[in-house]
Amino acid sequence: MSEHSYDAIIIGAGVIGGAVALELADRGYKTLTVDKAATAGAGSTINSCAIVRFSYSSIEGINLSWEGMHYWKDWANYIGSDDELGLIDYHMTGQLVLQQHGDATHAARVKMLWDELGIPHEVWDTDTIKARCPYIDPSLFGPPTRPDNEAFWKDPAGAIERGYFTPDAGYVSDPQLSCHNLQRGAEARGATFWFNAEVVSIDQDDHRISGVTLADGRAPRAPIVVNVAGPHSYLINQMAGVYDSMNIKTKALRHEVHHVPAPDGVDFDAHGITVADDDLGIYFRPEVGNHILIGSGDPVCDPREFVDPEDYDTSLYAEQYEAQVLRANRRLPGIGMPHHKKGIVDLYDVSDDWIPIYDRTDLDGFYVAIGTSGNQYKNAGSAGQMMADLIIAVEGGHDHDGDPLVVEGRYSGADLDIGFFSRNREINPNSSMSVHG
Ligand SMILES: Cc1cc2nc3c(=O)[nH]c(=O)nc-3n(C[C@H](O)[C@H](O)[C@H](O)COP(=O)(O)OP(=O)(O)OC[C@H]3O[C@@H](n4cnc5c(N)ncnc54)[C@H](O)[C@@H]3O)c2cc1C
8 A cells, every 4th residue: 555545535524524534444444534624624514503403304314313412422432532622512402493383394293203203302382481491582473584574573473382392402512623523533543634635636447436636736545535525515526427427416505694692681601592493484502602693494585595615705694694683583582683793604515405415426436425404513423424334335345226224323223224315316305495404
C-alpha cells in the first residue's frame, strides 16, 4: 500500500461523515476523510439546530431516530477518546408535538406510530400544557399563513387540545464540536483527516471506484468512496457519473433559523422545552443565554428557494424573519420584534421526499449518505452504523439491491431497515414532505 492508499475515502467531515469514519475505522478500515473546509463540522452541520426528536412520519424514520438518541446519551463511551476541546452536552429537555384539530395531521400519525413502536411519551391536554409550560399560549391559530395575509391576524379558533411529549428528546448545544469529537474518536481508531482538501474528480477504473482527485493535485487511492458532502452531494454524484442512475435526487434548499431573547420573566434556559408546532408552521428550542431558536416547519405558504450551494444569499430575509418571529410571538407572547435581527442562513440537502438516501450506487465501491433534508443531525450515530454495516456486507458480496439489508441498532435493538432509504425507491407518499421527514 502506498502512502496515499486507503481502504475507504469519506468525502465530508460533517456529523454524518464523521460518524461513518468512526464506524469504519472501528471495524479496522484504514480511512481517509477529505473536506474542503478548514475544520470538521464547518458545512451545514455548524448551523444545525441539532434537535433530537422522534417525530417522523414512518416506522423506519422513528426507529432510526430512537436508536440515534442513545448515541447522544452515551456520547463519551461512543467517542471513546479525549478531545482537547471537550465533549458536547446533550440537553434532554423533552419535545412537545402540538396536535392541531383532526386526525389527518402529522402529529396524529406520529402518535399512532409511537404507540405501535412503544416510544415513551405522555399525552398532555390543554391544562397540562399550560401547567408544564406556562409561557405557552395554547390557542389554535392555524393553518399557517404569512403576515401579509389577513388570515394571519384573525382571532384564535379555540385551543390546542393535545400535545405529545417525549421526555428523551432534546438538543445538542454545539453541533460543530460534535464533529470534532467524532474526528478525534475516529483518529484514535486510526483514521486520517485532510482539511482544505476539495474533491474535484471521482476516479474509476473498469466500472469500479479507484480514488479521488483533489483541487491541489493530490490523488489518494481507495476501492471505496462515500459521498457525505451534505448540500454538495448532487455535485459529487455528478462527478461520479451516478446522478442520472438514481431515482431519488438531492438538491440544496436555503433555510433560515432565527435567534430571539426569551420573553421577559421567562427562564427558558431552565424551563424551556423543544416544541414542534404545525399549527403555526414553526419549531423552537432553548438556546444558551436564555435565547430561543425558531426554525421553520416548512408550511406550504412559505416560499422554497433551491439554490446553487456555491452561490446563494447568506443574509437574513426581512420578510422571513418577520414571519417566523411573529408566528413565535403567538405561541410565546412577549418575544416582541427584536431590533437586531439575529439568525443564520444555511442549506438543507433535500431529497425528493425529504427522506435521506443511505445506499450503495450503481458504481461499484461508491456509496452515498445524503439527502439528509434538514432532519438527520440526530441520526448521525445510527446512520454511521448502517453505512458501515452496508459497506461491509456489499463488499463481502451481498446483493443489497435484491435483498435489502436490515441491521439491529446496537443500543435499542430496533430494526434499521436500510432498504427504506434506497436511492431507487419511489417517492414515499407517507412522507411529511417537510423537515419532519
Ligand atoms: C439550519 C439547519 C437546521 C437544522 N436543524 C436540525 C435539527 O434540529 N435536527 C436534526 O436532526 N437535523 C437538523 N438539520 C440537519 C442536519 O444538520 C444535517 O442533516 C447534518 O448536519 C448533515 O450532516 P452531513 O455530515 O451530511 O453534511 P455537512 O455537515 O454539510 O458536511 C458536508 C461536508 O462536505 C464537505 N464538502 C462538500 N463538497 C466537498 C468537496 N467537493 N470536497 C471536499 N469536501 C466537500 C463540506 O465542506 C462539509 O463539511 C439542520 C440543518 C440546517 C441547515
